[in-house]
Every structure is written in structure tokens, then in C-alpha cells.
Amino acid sequence: TGSSRPQRLLKAVQRNAAKGDPQSVISAIDYFCRHSEWAMNVGDEKGSILDSVVSEVSPTTALELGTYCGYSTVRIARLLPPGASLITLEFNPDYAAVARQVIAHSGLQDKIHLVEGPSGDSIPKLKERFGITSLDFVFLDHWKDRYVPDTKLLEECGLLRKGSVLLADNVICPGAPEYLDYVRNNPRYESRYFQSHLEYTNVEDGLEKSVFLG
Numbered sequence: 001t002g003s004s005r006p007q008r009l010l011k012a013v014q015r016n017a018a019k020g021d022p023q024s025v026i027s028a029i030d031y032f033c034r035h036s037e038w039a040m041n042v043g044d045e046k047g048s049i050l051d052s053v054v055s056e057v058s059p060t061t062a063l064e065l066g067t068y069c070g071y072s073t074v075r076i077a078r079l080l081p082p083g084a085s086l087i088t089l090e091f092n093p094d095y096a097a098v099a100r101q102v103i104a105h106s107g108l109q110d111k112i113h114l115v116e117g118p119s120g121d122s123i124p125k126l127k128e129r130f131g132i133t134s135l136d137f138v139f140l141d142h143w144k145d146r147y148v149p150d151t152k153l154l155e156e157c158g159l160l161r162k163g164s165v166l167l168a169d170n171v172i173c174p175g176a177p178e179y180l181d182y183v184r185n186n187p188r189y190e191s192r193y194f195q196s197h198l199e200y201t202n203v204e205d206g207l208e209k210s211v212f213l214g
């Protein structure tokens, strides 16, 4: 049988990006998605907003829900301060296999822990597995109907502290209405919407940034 879209995206990275150069990996994926095949990476426009939030938070411990091909994984990891690390959860083993190779090409593998499996299973094990006490930054980009249950799970597991920042992709398209309700009407969060567009299109989408108040 033929290759998959993630496998074709990986080939484009291996052909067009310089090994050990995260920015060239990001540019190669954006070029592939604009000129060859659309793929559900956060993309360059929303990616710039992601970059500014990560740079502002400068997290020591970061979590990403939904790795896919590793595009946002590389975007986040390239901005982490020395000694900081990013844990990324991916449900689909085929996506995870591609992401590992994209991450390796970027040279950032020492800053990244990719965990395969459903987020609902992995989140309760993060403290014991990685020796973390809390998360400084969380990027939500997995199943949109898992944003609320997993946010509640992060709270229940004591993984959020006063000032932890959640940034959620796709709150307009495909949409996460229950999540917007949850964080915008919850006194324990201070939320702000960053308007943008669905990756590689001019369809409206945006990111919701929510600070946990403890």
C-alpha cells in the first residue's frame, strides 16, 4: 500500500530541512503544507502566537497534548530555556513514529519526551514518571472533546499551580465550545482569545490562552 500523509511530510523534512536546524524543519513543513498537502499542524500564523506565549512563559516543564507529526513540538522545544523539557502525548502510533523522526531531524530530541497512548491514561502518571511537581505550560491540540476532561484531570492530579498557562488550538475550527465555556466562566482561570486563521487557510480560527489562578 502507499505512503501516508505524515510519511510524505517526513520525506519533505528529510529532503528539504538541514539536520539539527529546527527553524528549517518548521519551514519545510509549512512549505509542504502550503504547496503540496494540507496537514493539521498549528502552522506559521498561529505558530507565531504560540512562539510568543512560550517565550513569555519560558517554561521549565511543558506538556503538549497531541503530537501529530511534531511540528508544534519542535516549535515549542526550540524556545525552551536550557535544562527545560517538553512532554508530548500522542495516541496514534503511526503519528508518533513520524514525529520521533521529525524531532530527531531537528536535533531537539534531548529536550523532548514523547509518550504514546491516550492522554487520559498518561496524565495521571506524569508526576511519578518524570519527577515533576507541576506544569508551567500546556499546549492543547488533541481531540477537541478531550480539552475539558483533560483540563479537569490536570487540576485533579495537582499538575497546575498558580500561574500555569494553558494554550488551546482550534477553539473556533474545528471548535471546542465546551472548553471555551469552561475556562471563560471559571473563576479559577483568566482567559484571553487570540484571533487567527486555520493553518494554511483563511478560515477563522484562534488560540485561547488561560492562566490558572490556583
Ligand SMILES: Nc1ncc2ncn(CCCCCNC(=O)c3cc(-c4ccc(F)cc4)cc(O)c3O)c2n1
Binding pocket: 040, 041, 042, 065, 066, 067, 068, 089, 090, 091, 092, 117, 118, 119, 120, 141, 142, 143, 144, 146, 169, 170, 173, 174, 198, 199
Ligand atoms: N485522547 C487523546 N490523547 C492523545 C492524543 N493524541 C492524539 N489524539 C487524537 C487527536 C487527533 C488530532 C487532533 N487534532 C485535530 O483534530 C485537528 C483538526 C483540524 C482540522 C481538520 C479538518 C478540518 F477541515 C479543519 C480543521 C485542525 C487542527 O489544528 C487540529 O488539531 C489524542 N487523543
Ligand SMILES: [Mg+2]
Binding pocket: 040, 041, 042, 141, 169, 170
Ligand atoms: Mg490543532
